[in-house]
């Protein structure tokens with residue numbers, strides 16, 4: 424339910440303008456005071472679970488909640504704040520429809536601040552809303568807590584990235600988990616050790632941990648240990664080496680081009696009858712080099728014709744060409760790279776083309792690095808850009824009371840559930 428709908432469950436009794444106190448610290452302008460009470464069905468409910476309960480006492484009497492300004496005038500809602508006796512939560516302040524439990528601000532006020540926190544600078548928010556920065560942190564915490572209760576942010580996780588981020592001038596750390604599919608931040612917690620990361624997998628649960636197919640991380644061994652404990656089905660190429668020994672996918676394609684050229688030279692020599700004399704056939708093969716090397720999408724019409732000629736006249740060379748192209752395509756299969764590459768290895772193994780049989784052996788030897796490298800562009804790009812964004816947020820969150828407020832702001836900004844301004848259509 425959005426905050427506007429919840430506020431409709433409020434009865435307004437009276438609106439009055441309170442003259443400023445003579446004292447120095449009082450507001451400089453009149454204060455708009457809205458006297459209110461919960462609508463009929465909304466009274467005497469537990470502030471935590473909303474269950475209807477027996478009234479306990481009057482609590483601390485009348486209370487005020489800071490509301491959104493009325494133009495330039497500050498405004499508050501004033502109401503009784505009785506306590507109720509909940510069978511589950513004990514004696515607690517009764518729920519009010521216009522504010523979150525325990526909050527000193529109304530729902531629209533909270534939601535506006537949360538929206539601003541994901542869009543504006545610290546100074547803009549504190550000046551506009553006339554609140555301290557710590558209060559912004561507290562508001563982010565309770566707005567995020569409510570989102571967390573409503574959505575299952577860990578649903579459907581398959582490919583995750585794990586990293587650590589320093590904050591507070593590098594004295595403290597957060598462990599973060601991102602979802603490669605959605606590009607969202609799904610989890611963060613203070614600390615960087617096995618115990619911290621185990622909390623994530625505890626929350627994810629055993630069944631869902633088994634469904635994790637890929638984990639990317641380039642940090643320390645503690646991540647590897649915990650992932651090995653919890654994700655028996657994660658892809659073997661899950662740890663991204665800092666510098667993959669197999670090189671980037673481009674290197675692997677270069678190996679394939681070399682293998683193709685070895686086959687071409689062999690065919691060319693055979694064409695010359697082994698006596699080094701150029702023939703019409705060998706000349707046409709020499710000219711066809713570029714057609715073989717280039718990516719098919721870049722071929723000129725003439726080169727396409729040469730390729731068609733090779734397919735007809737030199738089936739062995741054409742098979743080598745298809746193997747080279749097959750490898751190039753396999754390395755571009757994103758999530759399916761490992762499977763596609765394995766299919767390619769089996770194909771090359773049966774090809775009876777010595778340079779490609781050798782090549783598949785090298786690929787098997789550097790398997791982890793090559794598959795990780797094929798993932799590299801995607802994984803590291805996402806995790807790195809997430810790190811940059813979180814670093815900006817940690818800098819902004821400096822001055823919040825604790826790491827939970829910082830995490831709440833990060834989750835609100837990057838978790839895929841950005842706060843909406845109250846009363847506006849979702850964008």
Ligand SMILES: [Zn+2]
Nearest residue numbers: 469472509512
């Ligand atoms: Zn309750």
